[in-house]
Amino acid sequence: MSIWRLGTRAFHAFDPETAHNLTIRALKAGVGPQRKGDLFPALETKVAGLTFPNPLGLAAGFDKNAAVPDACLNMGFGFVEVGAVTPRPQAGNDKPRVFRLSRDQAVINRYGFNNDGLEAIAARLSARSGRGIVGINLGANKDSTDRVGDYVTCAARLAPLVSFCTVNVSSPNTPGLRALQEKDVLMSLLKNVRMAMTGNAKLFLKIAPDLGDEDRADLVELAKAAPIDALVISNTTIGERDRLAHDPDQKGGLSGRPLFPLSTARLKEFAGALSGAVPLIGVGGISGAQDAYEKILGGASLVQLYTALVYKGPDLVIDILEGLSERLSADGFQDVADAVGKGL
Numbered sequence: 001m002s003i004w005r006l007g008t009r010a011f012h013a014f015d016p017e018t019a020h021n022l023t024i025r026a027l028k029a030g031v032g033p034q035r036k037g038d039l040f041p042a043l044e045t046k047v048a049g050l051t052f053p054n055p056l057g058l059a060a061g062f063d064k065n066a067a068v069p070d071a072c073l074n075m076g077f078g079f080v081e082v083g084a085v086t087p088r089p090q091a092g093n094d095k096p097r098v099f100r101l102s103r104d105q106a107v108i109n110r111y112g113f114n115n116d117g118l119e120a121i122a123a124r125l126s127a128r129s130g131r132g133i134v135g136i137n138l139g140a141n142k143d144s145t146d147r148v149g150d151y152v153t154c155a156a157r158l159a160p161l162v163s164f165c166t167v168n169v170s171s172p173n174t175p176g177l178r179a180l181q182e183k184d185v186l187m188s189l190l191k192n193v194r195m196a197m198t199g200n201a202k203l204f205l206k207i208a209p210d211l212g213d214e215d216r217a218d219l220v221e222l223a224k225a226a227p228i229d230a231l232v233i234s235n236t237t238i239g240e241r242d243r244l245a246h247d248p249d250q251k252g253g254l255s256g257r258p259l260f261p262l263s264t265a266r267l268k269e270f271a272g273a274l275s276g277a278v279p280l281i282g283v284g285g286i287s288g289a290q291d292a293y294e295k296i297l298g299g300a301s302l303v304q305l306y307t308a309l310v311y312k313g314p315d316l317v318i319d320i321l322e323g324l325s326e327r328l329s330a331d332g333f334q335d336v337a338d339a340v341g342k343g344l
Contacts, residue, residue: 002313002315008309008310008311008312008313008314011023012100012102015096016098016099016100016107016310017095017096017097017098020062020098024063024067024068027067027068027071027072028067028068028071030071032071032074032075032314033074033075033076033314033315033317034074035074035075035076035317035318036053036076037053037054037073037076037077037078037132038053038054039076039318039321040054040321040322040324040325042325042328042329042334042335042336043055043078043321043324043325043328043335043336044335044336045301045302045335045336045337046337047230047279047301047302048164048202048204048229048230048279049200049202049229050133050163050164050202052078052079052133052302053078054076054077054078054321054324055078055292055296055300055301055302055303055324055336056076056077056078056292056302056303056304056305056317056320056321056324057077057078057079057080057081057281057302057303057304057305058072058075058077058079058080058081058304058305058306059081059283059304059305059306060081060082060083060084060137060166060168060206060306061084061109061111061137061306062306062309063080063082064082064083064084064111064114064115065082065115065116065120065121065124066082066083066085066121066124066125066134066136067124069082069125069128069130069132069134070128070129070130070132073130073132073134075314075317076314076317076318076321077317078133078302079132079133079134079135079163079302080132080133080134080135081134081135081136081137081164081166081304082121082125082134082135082136082137083115083121083136083137083138083139083166083168084113084115084137084138084139084168084171085115085117085118085121085136085137085138085139085154085158086113086115086117086118086139086140086141086144086150086154087117087118087140087141087144087150087153087154088117088118088141089115089116089117089120090112090113090114090115090117090141090142091114092111092112092113092114092115093110093111093112093114093173097109097110097111097112097252098110098111098252099248099250099252100310101244101245101246101248101256102311103245103246104243104244104245104246104256104257104258105256105257105287105307105308105311106244106246106254106255106256106257106258106259106307107254107255107256107307107310108248108250108251108252108253108254108255109173109236109252109253109255110172110173110250110251110252110253111173112142112173112174113139113140113141113142113171113173113174115139118153118154118157118158119157121136121158122157122158122161125158125161125162126161128161133163133164134162134163135162135163135164135165135166135201135204136154136158136161136162136164136165136166137166137168137206138151138154138155138158138165138166138167138168138193139151139154139168139171139174140174142174142175147180148180148188148189148192151167151189151192151193152192152193152196153196155193155196155197156196156197156198159196159197159198159199159201160198160199160201162201163200163201163202164201164202164203164204164229164230165193165197165201165202165203165204166204166205166206166232167189167190167193167203167204167205167206168206168235169181169186169189169205169206169207170206170207170208170234170235171235171236171253172208172210172235172236172237172238172252172253173252173253178208181207181208181211181215181219182215182218183215183218183219183221183222186205186219186222186226187222187225187226190203190205190226190227190228191226191227194227202229202230203227203228203229204228204229204230204231204232204281205223205226205228205230205231205232206232206234206235206283207219207231207232207233207234207235208234208235208237209233209234209235209237209259209262209263209266209284210237210238210239216266216269216270219270220270220273220274223270223274223277223278224274224277224278228278229278229279230278230279230280230281230301230302231270231274231278231279231280231281232280232281232283232304233263233266233267233270233280233281233282233283233284233300234259234262234263234266234267234283234284235253235283236252236253236254236255236259236284237253237254237259237262237263237284238251238252238253238254239254239262240254240258240259240262241254243258243261244258255284255285255306255307256285256287256307256308256310257285257287258285259284259285260284260285260286260287260291261285262284263282263283263284263285264282264284264285264294264295264298267280267282267295267298267299267300268298268299268343268344270299271298271299271300271341271344272299272344276341279301279302280299280300280301281300281301281302281303281304282295282296282298282299282300282302282303282304283303283304283305285307286303286304286305286308286320287305287307287308287311287312287316288308288316288319288320288323289319289320289321289322289323289324289326289327290323290327292305292320292323292324293323293324293327293339294343296324296336296339296340297339297340297341297342297343297344298341298343298344299340299341299344300340301336301337301340305320324336
């Protein structure tokens with residue numbers, strides 16, 4: 001067993017939020033893997049005008065404050081998404097607010113966009129010396145009277161410092177936030193964010209997996225018309241509790257293995273409806289190479305994970321990349337793009 005997997009197990013002696021904070025501190029101190037993301041040439045892929053050394057990204061929520069984006073890239077990820085950021089610092093919801101469901105390889109969280117605020121995060125992104133694709137997840141303050149304005153403010157400030165901005169209107173932990181997914185409101189929001197962005201950053205949209213049939217149909221039409229460069233499917237779910245071995249009785253967003261069937265079904269649904277009109281990023285429940293491969297075959301040009309690291313540690317990154325490379329070769333695909341959607 002590697003030192004990194006042993007360290008991951010040791011951190012489980014602490015409550016989840018303390019373990020997470022200790023992990024960030026360790027990475028900041030230089031304790032972590034040093035692995036390149038371009039070890040498998042067949043995994044290089046181009047999406048939305050960006051060239052990714054591999055399609056595996058670290059999802060938002062791990063490095064909330066842009067404290068260690070380059071250390072995260074050094075795990076072998078092809079890209080890293082930091083945040084979510086809000087204009088003003090906020091403490092988030094009351095503790096405890098994150099819960100491990102070990103038997104389910106899952107997590108429930110209700111953090112509530114806790115972060116250091118726009119200016120602190122902008123300063124850290126400005127000070128980056130490393131290369132690599134880093135994006136920012138955009139949010140809104142809980143007590144904001146102008147949530148659209150919050151997204152616009154963050155995008156205007158941060159777009160010159162990142163490769164992409166992700167509009168996150170799908171977190172279940174800020175009351176009323178998911179109402180911004182309503183078609184007309186969301187279209188206006190995206191147009192305003194796009195107009196505020198300078199530089200070459202791309203605009204992504206992250207959606208919830210819990211939308212009803214009519215809302216999903218509206219989002220398909222919106223994705224075709226909106227000024228976005230990719231659609232991220234999906235955020236955590238407030239459902240799927242019947243899949244759990246645990247009975248945690250905790251409110252918040254569920255991530256990890258139990259989310260995989262729902263998020264992958266949503267991915268395939270949007271892939272079929274959009275027919276390549278918008279690149280898709282598959283998120284939710286990935287814990288191994290086969291999961292990542294199923295997302296790609298289901299229409300994802302890129303994939304992201306986070307929760308599986310809680311249980312399997314940073315060795316998981318290289319394990320997935322190696323497994324993806326082997327699967328592409330075994331199935332006769334030249335590269336990732338060649339495999340996208342072939343399982344539909």
